[in-house]
Amino acid sequence: xxxxxxxxxxxxxxxxxxxxxxxxxxxxxxxxxxxxxxxxxxxxxxxxxxxxxxxxxxxxxxxxxxxxxxxxxxxxxxxxxxxxxxxxxxxxxxxxxxxxxxxxxxxxxxxxxxxxxxxxxxxxxxxxxxxxxxxxxxxxxxxxxxxxxxxxxxxxxxxxxxxxxxxxxxxxxxxxxxxxxxxxxxxxxxxxxxxxxxxxxxxxxxxxx
Numbered sequence: 001x002x003x004x005x006x007x008x009x010x011x012x013x014x015x016x017x018x019x020x021x022x023x024x025x026x027x028x029x030x031x032x033x034x035x036x037x038x039x040x041x042x043x044x045x046x047x048x049x050x051x052x053x054x055x056x057x058x059x060x061x062x063x064x065x066x067x068x069x070x071x072x073x074x075x076x077x078x079x080x081x082x083x084x085x086x087x088x089x090x091x092x093x094x095x096x097x098x099x100x101x102x103x104x105x106x107x108x109x110x111x112x113x114x115x116x117x118x119x120x121x122x123x124x125x126x127x128x129x130x131x132x133x134x135x136x137x138x139x140x141x142x143x144x145x146x147x148x149x150x151x152x153x154x155x156x157x158x159x160x161x162x163x164x165x166x167x168x169x170x171x172x173x174x175x176x177x178x179x180x181x182x183x184x185x186x187x188x189x190x191x192x193x194x195x196x197x198x199x200x201x202x203x204x205x206x207x208x209x
Contacts, residue, residue, distance in 0.1 A: 025088050025136050037151060040070065040151050043153070045070075046116065047118060047160045050064055051178055052178045054075065056120035059079050060078070061080060062118040063098060064118070065101075065114070066114045073113060074098075074102040075196075076100060086133055089137075091136070094138060095144055098115065098147075104146045112148075114147060115141070115150055117152050118160075119154055120154075125159070125168060127163060131163060155174050159172070
């Protein structure tokens with residue numbers, strides 16, 4: 001005969017509380033749509049430019065800061081390492097990348113630059129809890145860095161999708177071969193774009209200053 005002990009209520013409380021906290025650190029599509037996120041004028045151009053520059057693979061996040069006329073001021077990519085989809089962890093990762101590639105705008109009365117997030121993942125274009133955690137993290141990181149919170153874009157096998165807007169396309173996708181930057185039609189600032197690498201291929205390149 002074997003004897004066992006059922007887990008006590010006290011022992012299960014921390015796990016339950018942690019799960020509840022994670023659920024509180026994500027945004028539903030309706031919440032995101034109601035947040036007044038500014039629309040991209042040419043999302044395909046933005047996506048193509050970031051895809052060519054960072055060559056994202058599944059689990060790669062690309063954070064980009066856009067100036068006036070959607071000119072790219074800085075961008076960085078990194079691979080998600082957290083096991084659980086937690087908006088707090090995502091916020092910290094995004095904020096660390098922003099601090100690496102561009103000064104904050106906290107002294108400005110109103111934000112003049114916008115941060116957008118492109119996340120390459122498996123699955124289809126439908127919203128997931130992981131997307132909700134990235135949305136929460138992006139919004140919070142923008143607040144802490146003095147930026148306007150911009151679009152959240154997923155890149156999957158089926159193509160790209162701007163969540164909350166219903167805009168998307170088949171190319172590029174997570175399986176597309178990156179094009180040349182000169183072919184994307186993207187706009188660049190007269191000053192050099194600051195770029196930090198984080199994906200497998202981007203890590204081989206030094207940050208452009």
